[in-house]
Amino acid sequence: MAALIKRTTAKGGFAVPNSPLTAGIVPNRLAADAYAANFSDLQPVYDQHEARVAADRCYFCHDAPCMTACPTSIDIPLFIRQIATGTPDAAAKTIFSQNILGGMCARVCPTEQLCEEVCVREVAEGKPVEIGRLQRFATDGLMGKGVHPFTRAVATGKRVAVVGAGPAGLACAHRLAMKGHEVVIFERRAKAGGLNEYGIATYKTPEDFAAREVAWLLQIGGISVKTGVELGRDVTLAALQAEYDAVFLGIGLAGVNALRAAGEDLAGVRNAVDFIAELRQVADKSSLPVGRDVVVIGGGMTAVDAAVQSKLLGAQSVTMVYRRGKARMSASEYEQDHATGAGVRIIYGAAPVQVLGEGAVEGVEFAYTVEGPNGLEMGERFTLKADQVFKAIGQTLVGAPIAQEGAKLVKRAGMVWAGGDCAAGGEDLTVTAVAEGRDAAEEINAVLMGAMR
Template structure:
């Protein structure tokens, strides 16, 4: 639990018990068989399939939808997992409206795409609910690979390596594997312990050992891993959080949004979480939206997202922005914090200046305003905390023998589960080719 002090404005149990159960249940329940068949029938099964190009993991979307349409969801799930072993989670959290569904011909022609994400969930859930794992390991190669980070990139890498017959040890500093999927997404997007259930299902491939509570640079060094293993994959994510750089940000009840979301994810009884009456979230990405929406779902009366640039530049998808507004979150753009104001050592308000985004960058204007706040969440981006004294540039750009990187810790990380999966999968193929080339 958080050590954030409960002030008169921050209380737990704002809602009746039934409201918590409703608010943090599945945002979009899985399709039933009839609904899936109707949705699949809308696909044109395009020959050039722009949806495949738009998918970071290049799933053969027309094929898996055709397999659903012909009554073989098990085959559809295998088609999905061939490219994206975390297809179940991606079906829940992937911004399909900006990727495959945006590229859908139906979207261009009718303004309503094929529901690719929901169909993907239908197929993968159907097979996972049966406890079936459709992959088997190749004969053992005798090679050992260390995977540091049990997030989407690390898990995807580990599974593909295990499938090729290598023995894999996955290490993670946290108490549970899963990374972003377990700790960093809104609770209502993957409720009922789905993240851990997917990890357990993935590990059925065999050949993967998971070690939790192991931190690179504290419990093990990169040099030691390179000496002890035939290859190393680093998928350590982004461990640091950017500073607000505004006076007063060290006041009580000013928190990093990622910590708030993690606490939410790990607390089964949401009624025990304290939330303010007036909540301000600073930032414009998915973390900001997730923190703001969940603040409302916990019972906050006034929740405002403030972003320093125009709304069209928010990295949170338009779909997520709309969802936030639908649950009562206000979005203010072109404003930046200049001071966090306190009373009795805790935040009471935040002063903002309007901004102008011109050719020379962002400029603070003289026009200011103040928002009442008894709780502030900072969602202004995360930074890489590189292990063993390596800089972020070195970690990504300097070739280290038998070391690969992927996910958000690699330069160009996009903070998307689906992109991390693609990078982990591709790294595994590169590692496999390298190891087997060394054998031959």
């Protein structure tokens, strides 16, 4: 656990050590073989027998609540019945027809809050059909054969630009290519995949699954990907509109919210998303330095992923601090339990007041919070020792080139569409981004082919 250094009722009262604690942020905290074990597959895929047994638990409900709860509206009873009857490849096609990134979603979807939460078995017995694991069994099986279940329609001669190669952009591009349109994806980073490639815990998607899924998706044909191209820097929206028949923006949320607390610019304080991306891309996990006492500020999936992976890298003490109560935390209860099971301490109802240290972080002062008539009210203060702090308090839209609704893009402005996290209504979920990219593609296709305006 992170050390509770001192309770205070006012700012200050923190003794600063003589030597900077960033010396504690070091690589190779664990034995060499521990890294492979810690970052291996979190939940291995079912074998054929296990899948048949799990599928037999499904009631195949006619008015399936699980299907309604799925943002991509996969016909869950159908694909589970197909597994139960020994046709898993057909089950995979059922899944991919609605969610072309069904393999990734099977790994990272919060199924405990979506389809499995409303499963009749969950309601009646407290143990749902394991829909996510069944979905992975089917999708991994078909993808493992190198088989792509769809073919392109006859070429339409229409060209669409997709900005962003994340889940929304990839889903949009695939559906447009399947309709016969030519698609060019522009991605600012070195690899396609977006959140799936750079923003998800390594142990959830080992063995470069995100990259392998992108390569498999592109087998549909008609899609080219240009990496290292950033909207606003290398290409403008006006130029894309002039060259292409339609444009889809799936640019995600590239900005990171600030703590707005004194000391957040000290050495040892960094954005959790950058840490997760670095961990996803580094070849040798042991080379990535981590602190001895790590504090993660935030309550979402990014915070959980940063905290758990800090522990897996060998941090001795990892504490997540969230400003509201457990029920308000955006990370699911399953993920919270996973974090605590990995040795992460979670403190609810506390907000950062200031980051402490001289040149480098040495601790963080927090105040306990209570819900008041005017929002959160600060109470008693305490300080946690820290030589490394990760900020995970949300991301923001930057470089928005079309009309906005609040802080997000509207989903259509003329012949420009938007979807995923950058669009109004985005939920910071891979599956929701896939649904929005797919649905935008259907609308784009209808407009380009004259079926709607």
